[in-house]
Amino acid sequence: MNALRRNVLKGAAGAGTVAVAVAAGLLKPTQAMAAWNAAAFDAKNVGDAMKGLGVSGPADSKDIIIKAPDIAENGAVVPVEVTSNIAGTSSIAIIAEKNGTPLVGSFSMSGGTQGFISTRIKMGQTSLVRAVVQAGGKTYTAAKEVKVTIGGCGG
Amino acid sequence: MAEPMRIRATMAGDVADVKVLMNHPMETGQRKDAKTGQLVPAHFIQEVTATINGATVLSANLGSGISKNPYLGFKVKGPKVGDKVVVNWVDSKGDTNTAEAAIS
Numbered sequence A: 001m002n003a004l005r006r007n008v009l010k011g012a013a014g015a016g017t018v019a020v021a022v023a024a025g026l027l028k029p030t031q032a033m034a035a036w037n038a039a040a041f042d043a044k045n046v047g048d049a050m051k052g053l054g055v056s057g058p059a060d061s062k063d064i065i066i067k068a069p070d071i072a073e074n075g076a077v078v079p080v081e082v083t084s085n086i087a088g089t090s091s092i093a094i095i096a097e098k099n100g101t102p103l104v105g106s107f108s109m110s111g112g113t114q115g116f117i118s119t120r121i122k123m124g125q126t127s128l129v130r131a132v133v134q135a136g137g138k139t140y141t142a143a144k145e146v147k148v149t150i151g152g153c154g155g
Numbered sequence B: 001m002a003e004p005m006r007i008r009a010t011m012a013g014d015v016a017d018v019k020v021l022m023n024h025p026m027e028t029g030q031r032k033d034a035k036t037g038q039l040v041p042a043h044f045i046q047e048v049t050a051t052i053n054g055a056t057v058l059s060a061n062l063g064s065g066i067s068k069n070p071y072l073g074f075k076v077k078g079p080k081v082g083d084k085v086v087v088n089w090v091d092s093k094g095d096t097n098t099a100e101a102a103i104s
Helices: A003-023 A038-042 A046-053
Strands: A064-067 A078-084 A089-096 A103-109 A116-121 A127-135 A138-148 B006-012 B015-021 B045-052 B055-062 B071-077 B084-091 B096-102
Touching (some): A046 A089, A046 A103, A046 A127, A103 A116, B006 B084, B015 B045, B045 B071
Antiparallel strands (some): A064 A078, A078 A116, A089 A103, B006 B015, B045 B055, B045 B084
């Protein structure tokens, strides 16, 4: 990770991306509020990533269900599905704890969107995949271990 | 840049199941080019916004840890068949792409 990239990221995440998008008329100003959270995404460990998200001491919850393979043969594409059965779920963040930059994505629900997100993530090594759910001003979390077989032949 | 993005939205009861497949290399900035040995610069989708009939239903921030050609699935309660889903993304170079589909 070099200094140039960090600058580029900071610049892009601050004013750049959003300003360009607004200027192009592609984003309404209200939508552009979801500006990219550089502090959280550049964080090198889980603690900093959570701090970047504005989260501290989330409570463990059994109402968050993470669906991911027990063993992923290809760390480049690991399907992950997070379902939050917590009422009023407003956002879900997915963290691969041992990735170089652990925060993978954060998703904010509005309108009638349910506490569900399905995506595919990259994983550098065997690690916990953690979901952080915000609902009604509180934060909840759950995690599931995914073993990554590097160079595995799938036998 | 105008590579197609695919959206499929289907109603299951009163919930719309929306699936989006975006075309994007999602470079982390940590991978080396096999030929030159140089690092491939980071280039990944940072923001995704989805609206149904103009109202925002999902706004996502993505990091480079999302797989190449990102897939995103989410569920929205309330829309009707024929409602318009629009998905827009912005990447780390400021490129954008938008696609729309009707819920079936």
